[in-house]
Amino acid sequence: MHFKTIPIIHGNRLKGIYVIGQNMTELNRYRKELENLYHKHTLILNSIAEGVCGIDKHGNIVFWNPAAERMTGYKAEEAIGKASHDIIHHTKKDGTPYSIDECPIDLAIQDGKTYHISEDIFWKKDGTHFPVSYTVTPVLENGAVVDAVLTFTDITELKKTEEFIRTSEKLSVAGQLAAGIAHEIRNPLTAIKGFIQLLQFELDEKKPYLHIIESEIQRIELILGELLVLAKPQATKFTKSDIGVLLQHVTTLLETQGILHNIQIITKIDPSLPLIECDENGLKQVFINFLKNAMEAMKSGRHIFIEAQKKDEYSVLIRFIDEGCGIPKEQLEKIGKPFFTTKEKGTGLGIMISKKI
Ligand SMILES: Nc1ncnc2c1ncn2[C@@H]1O[C@H](COP(=O)(O)OP(=O)(O)O)[C@@H](O)[C@H]1O
Ligand SMILES: [Mg+2]
Incomplete structure (x- = not known):
């Protein structure tokens, strides 16, 4: 109850008091409900x-x-x-x-x-x-x-996802195109190459030209070879593999080339790495691309470090560290786009293919 008192004054004298009593049960209930509602709304606005x-x-x-x-x-x-x-x-x-x-x-x-x-x-x-x-x-x-x-x-994250989808779409279109181009060009190219080799026996004085033609054809073959890796509807086979062994394998493959350029490859692979469910051939291709880039970026007498370690329960971190020229900041975002290369004899496909894999 809430009481309100009103004095009754007659003349200058207090004659009595009105007491008005009000049942507050309802009012208190409304007040409580209002407070609750306010509390809930604040909670919602604060937590969304x-x-x-x-x-x-x-x-x-x-x-x-x-x-x-x-x-x-x-x-x-x-x-x-x-x-x-x-x-x-x-x-x-x-x-x-x-x-x-x-x-x-x-x-x-x-x-x-x-x-x-x-x-x-x-x-x-x-x-x-x-x-x-x-x-x-x-x-x-x-x-x-x-x-x-x-x-x-x-919407930062949303935009990143959209960009990711756009690039993967571009990559798959590039893959389909590559398949077509590579197959169409490779066959006539093989025929031409055969004829040129035949001609070399007969046209002695024109040989320098033939060499140029041949080396240009070799370059086209190189590009086609890389495109085909991208295009092949690869029979990817996922097996549980030892990443350490894979890395050693690739290192051995490229070691002779390293020795030729006086580049030493040093591996530091955590022996306790778990087996990884992966496509071995695909991964090898990626490792080779990275190692080749590292070698091509360096002068002789330097080192490449390959490190592999467990990152967390679900991932392994593999790093290829070279002592080469590095990559200028403004080039970073172009790397991996089809045909972007800074090398005279580069194809600009290595990293794109690695990404695709
Ligand atoms: N380890 C590296 N050091 C310096 N630059 C690199 C390295 N790896 C890649 N790059 C840069 O990325 C470009 C693209 O590489 P890639 O896609 O493999 O094509 P390519 O090797 O045929 O040029 C290279 O031309 C080079 O400029
Ligand atoms: Mg490369």
């Missing part, structure tokens, strides 16, 4: 992975949940009271300013419509940006906008 930002009709932030803090680096107390456009949406990806007139967040407040933007960028406190998809929903009261809610998701 999406950034949630409340914006008033002037474009200023009035609410900022922990996910928004995490994504942008702005704490709630730093964001609240500022214009959302000014802190997270001021500049386009190309560096030009984002005018408030074309900002969907502001538009939603102006025209009372919901806007969904599947790809844009938001800015962080540290001056970097991240890709987002976001929705602005105006909150209407009697037909007038009073607030807006902006929800946003960081």
Whole structure:
């Protein structure tokens, strides 16, 4: 019960007291329910992975949940009271300013419509940006906008996955093309090569030209050979194999070439490596490609280190470390694209094929 007292005054004298009693059971129940509801909503807003930002009709932030803090680096107390456009949406990806007139967040407040933007960028406190998809929903009261809610998701991972799918698609198209080209060209090439070898016996004074032709044909064969590895609908056979033994095998294969260039291959393989379920021939091809690249990047008298160790319960880390020229930063993203090579006699297919495998 809640009691309220009202004195009854007559003349200047207190004549009595009204006591009004109110049963508070219902009211307390409503209050509790309201508190519960508030608690639940706060819990939801605090725990969801999406950034949630409340914006008033002037474009200023009035609410900022922990996910928004995490994504942008702005704490709630730093964001609240500022214009959302000014802190997270001021500049386009190309560096030009984002005018408030074309900002969907502001538009939603102006025209009372919901806007969904599947790809844009938001800015962080540290001056970097991240890709987002976001929705602005105006909150209407009697037909007038009073607030807006902006929800946003960081789509960095999504974009990475999309990029991965795109490259794998490109690779499989490259594989199909390669199959066609390689088969079509290889047969006539073999015939031509045979005739050239025959001619060499007869045309003595023209021999230098024939040599050039022959070495060019050899180069084409080299490219076709690599393309065929890529194209073959390989009968990949997965067996439990000892990676250490595989690596030793490949090292032995290339050791003579190393000795020729005075390059020493040093292996450091953890003897306790578990057996790995893999396609041995495929892996060998990858190891050879890496070792060849390492050798080609070095002058004589240097070392290549091959290290293999258990990384965690499910993976093994294999490293090919060379003392060669290294790879300039700006080239890194081109490496592995078909035909990208910096070598005079390179094919630019080794790493792409390794990736494919
Ligand atoms: N170990 C390495 N050291 C320096 N550069 C490398 C190394 N491995 C690969 N590269 C670079 O990557 C390019 C592509 O390699 P790859 O696909 O094997 O083709 P290729 O060896 O025929 O050029 C090379 O031309 C070279 O510029
Ligand atoms: Mg190579």
